Amino acid sequence: MSRVFLQSLGCRLNQSEIEALARQLAAQGHVIVDEPALADICVVNTCAVTAEAERKTRHLLRALARANPQARIAVLGCAATLRKEELASFPNVAWVLPNEEKERAVEALALTPAPLLPSPSPALQERGRGWPEGPGEGVRARTRAFVKIQDGCDNACTYCIVHILRGPVRSRPVEEVIADIAARVEEGYQEAVLTGVNIGAYGQDLGMTDGLARLVEAILSHTTLPRLRLSSIEPWDVSPALLSLWSDRRLCRQLHLPLQSGCEATLRRMGRRMTAAAYARLVETARAAIPDLAITTDIIVGFPGETEEEFAESLAFVERMEFARLHVFPFSPRPGTPAARMSGQVPDPVLRERAARMRDLGEHLAARFRRQFLGREMEVLWERRRRDGLWHGLTDNYLQVVTACPADLHNRITRTRLVQEDDGLLVGEVI
Numbered sequence: 001m002s003r004v005f006l007q008s009l010g011c012r013l014n015q016s017e018i019e020a021l022a023r024q025l026a027a028q029g030h031v032i033v034d035e036p037a038l039a040d041i042c043v044v045n046t047c048a049v050t051a052e053a054e055r056k057t058r059h060l061l062r063a064l065a066r067a068n069p070q071a072r073i074a075v076l077g078c079a080a081t082l083r084k085e086e087l088a089s090f091p092n093v094a095w096v097l098p099n100e101e102k103e104r105a106v107e108a109l110a111l112t113p114a115p116l117l118p119s120p121s122p123a124l125q126e127r128g129r130g131w132p133e134g135p136g137e138g139v140r141a142r143t144r145a146f147v148k149i150q151d152g153c154d155n156a157c158t159y160c161i162v163h164i165l166r167g168p169v170r171s172r173p174v175e176e177v178i179a180d181i182a183a184r185v186e187e188g189y190q191e192a193v194l195t196g197v198n199i200g201a202y203g204q205d206l207g208m209t210d211g212l213a214r215l216v217e218a219i220l221s222h223t224t225l226p227r228l229r230l231s232s233i234e235p236w237d238v239s240p241a242l243l244s245l246w247s248d249r250r251l252c253r254q255l256h257l258p259l260q261s262g263c264e265a266t267l268r269r270m271g272r273r274m275t276a277a278a279y280a281r282l283v284e285t286a287r288a289a290i291p292d293l294a295i296t297t298d299i300i301v302g303f304p305g306e307t308e309e310e311f312a313e314s315l316a317f318v319e320r321m322e323f324a325r326l327h328v329f330p331f332s333p334r335p336g337t338p339a340a341r342m343s344g345q346v347p348d349p350v351l352r353e354r355a356a357r358m359r360d361l362g363e364h365l366a367a368r369f370r371r372q373f374l375g376r377e378m379e380v381l382w383e384r385r386r387r388d389g390l391w392h393g394l395t396d397n398y399l400q401v402v403t404a405c406p407a408d409l410h411n412r413i414t415r416t417r418l419v420q421e422d423d424g425l426l427v428g429e430v431i
């Protein structure tokens with residue numbers, strides 16, 4: 001038996017994998033701990049989507065070694081695939097498991113068991129106090145479960161290293177996903193988020209047509225899950241059959257549709273499979289099919305060759321789409337991708353300036369979306385109590401809400417009146 005601390009960086013797929021690993025380890029009798037100072041083994045599921053993500057990986061590995069010099073560290077995932085030798089040389093790193101070996105992480109840890117350490121000394125425990133992020137809200141809070149439905153991607157966006165590191169599409173069978181979700185419902189989860197590298201491609205490798213729609217339909221009819229949410233889905237994979245499923249109110253009214261740029265010429269250089277014009281038509285169709293829908297997106301600024309005019313075109317398009325939330329990424333050249341070798345790389349100060357302008361627009365659009373709901377009654381899933389005593393929760397269309405309430409709201413869905421806006425959040429009154 002070992003005491004294991006788990007942490008995931010990057011996307012929700014990584015989060016779902018670390019949650020699955022936590023369950024497997026717990027089933028084998030290991031103890032999942034909240035702080036590295038309490039652990040014999042620290043496991044990190046890493047990200048390499050940008051240079052910044054890699055920097056965070058290195059920073060975290062050093063911080064873990066400092067927080068507990070006795071614990072051994074296992075590094076998993078995309079950065080472990082891209083930088084295997086380098087990460088193996090970090091202090092205390094005993095295992096580096098790239099993506100293709102990740103599935104056997106439990107066996108790898110068990111085959112070379114960590115020595116049973118004495119309980120951490122009070123001094124060591126004190127050093128680990130206040131560790132900023134635990135094994136993930138999903139593992140601890142038991143409100144939202146991240147469920148992996150597929151891995152890999154067969155597209156070839158020119159900036160993307162993820163499809164290189166994760167390989168081709170591999171989908172989990174429908175029955176396996178349903179069993180997984182039914183187990184989460186048994187454990188008390190109120191919401192499941194379907195995750196993957198490219199969930200819209202679900203089932204293509206299994207010979208299914210409209211695979212994601214079939215899967216969602218099966219989950220809704222074979223489980224009693226109160227809320228089902230889709231994570232990021234490529235816009236060209238959103239079919240009429242999929243949109244028709246929102247007649248079931250258990251499906252959360254949020255679509256995260258990565259746009260990447262609102263400029264047609266930039267989209268072509270990115271190798272995206274959809275034009276901005278087609279994207280705009282999809283947004284219109286989706287909003288007509290799903291009232292109160294939150295459409296959120298990812299935007300890359302400063303892609304090679306992006307001129308000031310192209311950036312302005314992107315900015316104007318983003319504004320027109322009235323997104324509920326933007327995730328803005330300054331372009332980061334990734335080794336082995338075509339975009340890293342393109343001419344017209346945008347200098348750092350310009351990247352930063354464009355990212356700031358796009359983020360400002362994102363905040364403005366998010367506020368505009370939020371304000372539409374003032375005075376409305378919505379269902380809120382309460383996830384945690386903040387340090388200031390307020391409960392924090394989410395509506396199905398991804399509005400963040402806080403409320404003051406003496407009762408224990410954790411993991412409850414309540415009807416809530418949204419009465420005011422405060423610091424980027426909505427303040428609610430539980431009805």
Ligand code: SF4
Pocket residue numbers: 153154155156157160161162163197198234
């Ligand atoms: S769709 Fe494009 S960006 Fe997304 S994982 Fe596939 S290649 Fe990468």
